[in-house]
Amino acid sequence: MxxxxxxxxxxxxxxxxxxxxxxxxxxxxxxxxxxxxxxxxxxxxxxxxxxxxxxxxxxxxxxxxxxxxxxGCPIAYLTGEKDFWSLTLEVSKATLIPRPDTETLVETSVEKILKWQQTHPEATCNIAELGTGTAAIPLALCAELQNLNIISVDCSAETLTVAARNLERYQNLLAPRNNSLKLVESDLFSAIEPAANLDFIISNPPYIPTETISTLQVDVCQYEPSIALDGGPDGLFFYKYLLKTGPSLLNKSGEMILEIGFDQQVELTELQDDFPEWTSSTFLPDLQGNIRVCCLQLEC
Ligand SMILES: C[S@@+](CC[C@H](N)C(=O)[O-])C[C@H]1O[C@@H](n2cnc3c(N)ncnc32)[C@H](O)[C@@H]1O
Structure with a gap:
């Protein structure tokens, strides 16, 4: 036998x-x-x-x-890696696992920054990112663009340690492409200078309403850090903050590009009424056709 x-x-x-x-x-x-x-x-x-x-x-x-x-443990937490855009990023249980949905935010940001660069040839584009996680978004931008000066903040020191290792892994996307990417521990944008004269604010903030988190699939609600998911009772805490604070940090024609939940377009549109400095907004779908990105502009 x-x-x-x-x-x-x-x-x-x-x-x-x-x-x-x-x-x-x-x-x-x-x-x-x-x-x-x-x-x-x-x-x-x-x-x-x-x-x-x-x-x-x-x-x-x-x-x-x-x-x-x-x-229920997500594969990325078991292997310690996740592919995002053209990158393979380190992840840990302290970080959100970067999602394919977020590639829509990257794609939109690349298009908008390229357009900005056409009208500002040779200039450095100043960008701040709120809630960087693994540094997936700024590294993807650096993979596509040059002459960027990015400050990415996160309130989690553990997350920033992982992000720093990802920066180390992708040094070739930074100085050789004239890109600078600084990671800063900060609650919201408290560490960013007022009147920073930014050209863009980019963020995929936590946006799940607190009570909804426990209803998400086990992989997410039991394993991913709630600090990366929890957008407050209505899921809008970070959007309210960004719409309020953005105008003082951006230059007068600055733009803000935000990932939003697939069902948050109406709420974001209503919210904009409270912040009239934002003169225009557009919403863009992801590959599944769900609205995923909100672009806001100060003066057109
Ligand atoms: C939805 S995750 C996005 C992570 C990454 N940008 C991505 O797209 O994969 C939100 C991030 O915001 C950070 N965060 C939560 N509250 C924050 C706060 N008050 N100030 C700064 N960052 C915060 C979390 O630690 C988390 O890394």
Whole structure:
């Protein structure tokens, strides 16, 4: 009698079947990401080495991760990495996991900054970001653009430690492209000079209403830091702050580009009535067609 070995192919098929029952969102992908992490190889290699048996140590490490994923822990927290835009970013349980939705905010920001640069040739574009997390947004901007001077703030020192390591990893996007990216620990924009004369404020702030957080899927509500999600009782705390404070930090034709929840367009439009300095607003959808970005402008 031959004992069937736990080859890469067999263990992937078993794990896929297990995840289909307990975490059905992306069972095959999750199984592959975890195994590639344990074997420290690209995912494609799992197919090239499909018949290779796993040793006991590899099986033990994989089993541990599969159990944690089955309990709901997001893959990115298990592997410590997440792809965003053209980057692979370090994440930790102190940081929000960057979302594909946020790429709409990056895309919109790149377009607006490029337009600004056409009318300000050679000038440095001054940008402040509220709530940088892993520094996903400013690093993605630096990957696409040059001559940026960005200050990114976050109130979490732990988050900023991870962000700093991501900056280290992507030094090639900074000085060689004439970009400067400074990380600052700050509650809201308290560390930003008044009259900073910014050209843009960019933010993906926490925007989930407090009471809604516990209704989100387990991966989010039990694992992601609530400080990165909680937008106050109505989810609008940070938008109210930014609409109020933005005009004093921006120059007179400055712009603000914000990620918003898919159902917050009406609330944001109403909020704008309380802050007449903002003369225009536009809303843009993400790839699923959900409104995801709000652009506000002072004088046109
Ligand atoms: C929704 S997450 C966005 C993270 C990252 N920009 C992204 O898009 O992946 C919001 C971030 O705001 C930070 N934050 C929450 N409250 C803050 C405050 N009062 N001042 C500064 N940052 C804050 C959180 O620590 C978190 O990193």
């Amino acid at each position: 031959t004992i069937e070995q736990w080859t890469i192919e067999r263990i992937l098929n078993w794990t896929q079947g297990h995840f289909e029952k307990v975490r059905p969102d992306s069972p095959r992908l999750d199984a592959e990401l975890l195994l590639a992490y344990v074997l420290d190889c690209p995912r494609l290699d799992l197919y090239l080495r499909a018949d290779q048996p796993l040793n006991e140590k590899e099986r033990g490490a994989y089993r541990e991760l599969v159990q944690q994923r089955a309990a």
